[in-house]
Amino acid sequence: MEKVNIKNLTVDEMTEKFSELGLESYRVTQVRKWLYQKLVLSFEEMTDIRKEHRLLLEEYFFIPSLILHGFQQSGDGTRKYLMGLEDERTVECVWIPEPKRATLCVSSQVGCGMGCGFCLTATMGVLRNLKVYEITEQIAAVKRSLKEGEKITNLVFMGMGEPLANTRNLFPALNILLDPLGFGFSRHHITVSTSGIAPEIEKFGNNTPVKLAISLNATTDKVRDEIMPINQKFPLEKLFEACRKMHLPKRNKITFEYVMLHGINDTLEDAKRLVKILSKLKAKLNLIPFNEYPGTSFKRPADEWVHQFQKVLLNAGFVVNVRKSRGRDILGACGQLAKKGWDREQ
Numbered sequence: 001m002e003k004v005n006i007k008n009l010t011v012d013e014m015t016e017k018f019s020e021l022g023l024e025s026y027r028v029t030q031v032r033k034w035l036y037q038k039l040v041l042s043f044e045e046m047t048d049i050r051k052e053h054r055l056l057l058e059e060y061f062f063i064p065s066l067i068l069h070g071f072q073q074s075g076d077g078t079r080k081y082l083m084g085l086e087d088e089r090t091v092e093c094v095w096i097p098e099p100k101r102a103t104l105c106v107s108s109q110v111g112c113g114m115g116c117g118f119c120l121t122a123t124m125g126v127l128r129n130l131k132v133y134e135i136t137e138q139i140a141a142v143k144r145s146l147k148e149g150e151k152i153t154n155l156v157f158m159g160m161g162e163p164l165a166n167t168r169n170l171f172p173a174l175n176i177l178l179d180p181l182g183f184g185f186s187r188h189h190i191t192v193s194t195s196g197i198a199p200e201i202e203k204f205g206n207n208t209p210v211k212l213a214i215s216l217n218a219t220t221d222k223v224r225d226e227i228m229p230i231n232q233k234f235p236l237e238k239l240f241e242a243c244r245k246m247h248l249p250k251r252n253k254i255t256f257e258y259v260m261l262h263g264i265n266d267t268l269e270d271a272k273r274l275v276k277i278l279s280k281l282k283a284k285l286n287l288i289p290f291n292e293y294p295g296t297s298f299k300r301p302a303d304e305w306v307h308q309f310q311k312v313l314l315n316a317g318f319v320v321n322v323r324k325s326r327g328r329d330i331l332g333a334c335g336q337l338a339k340k341g342w343d344r345e346q
């Protein structure tokens with residue numbers, strides 16, 4: 001008999017399997033607390049469960065984990081982790097500490113198939129989707145490695161991959177992350193970022209209450225077609241229509257991410273077009289001055305230019321943040337994840 005991966009199970013699936021084994025339903029609560037809050041890696045450690053029940057669990061299930069190959073630490077405190085998967089492939093995630101919070105940037109696929117021209121991950125192509133437990137275990141593995149006083153308060157799905165190309169595994173993983181018996185994150189502290197798979201956006205709104213970010217990066221179809229191939233399939237108007245139709249939980253806004261590429265999408269006309277676009281949506285904006293990496297032809301705009309661009313939007317009354325680049329020296333900043341800079345590159 002093949003053992004079942006207990007971390008791929010939803011609450012309902014676990015309840016059903018436990019009942020088939022004659023285990024009381026409250027055991028589900030106990031086991032989930034051990035798995036996701038105490039982060040144990042064996043049934044043996046679940047000491048409030050009777051020995052014979054632990055042995056029964058051991059017989060039918062296994063507890064998987066990712067192999068933490070190591071991390072690189074940036075001068076600004078950011079850490080980039082390399083995690084090994086069951087098929088020996090690897091993914092990266094990035095821990096970004098700030099004075100009042102610490103964000104983990106999580107991956108949803110090995111590589112990415114969306115082909116955005118400014119993104120290092122795109123050069124890998126997509127190798128496969130991450131499974132439910134491979135998504136949640138990134139958080140568990142980093143948590144286990146944190147030092148006294150370090151924490152994870154926020155999650156952003158902006159690592160490797162297009163999360164909305166893997167909703168089959170993303171939605172159950174989000175349920176575990178939100179579940180008070182799971183990791184217990186607040187819905188306000190999780191953001192999923194998409195390049196704009198329009199039909200999946202409505203589905204997202206109907207399936208999860210967490211926040212959505214759209215990686216916009218252009219104000220005309222002509223420019224977006226060039227730097228983000230997804231736009232040829234779902235052009236801007238289709239994307240905005242999906243955003244308008246999406247169910248937005250109370251107080252939520254859609255965050256539009258805008259990677260500023262000098263001479264490509266950072267003119268003042270672009271800023272004015274953004275004002276028009278955002279005024280029709282419940283939206284806020286993050287400006288991300290491009291993080292250059294070896295071999296790219298795109299250029300980062302000067303800080304003063306970013307400031308001028310931001311001013312146009314602020315004057316129009318929008319919430320506009322300029323994202324500070326973190327972890328650039330270890331290729332851990334936005335759009336820089338592609339397993340570069342490790343001894344064991346694959």
Ligand code: SF4
Pocket residue numbers: 112113114115116119120121122159160161162194195215335
């Ligand atoms: S920017 Fe995001 S969606 Fe685009 S290729 Fe990179 S990882 Fe994929």
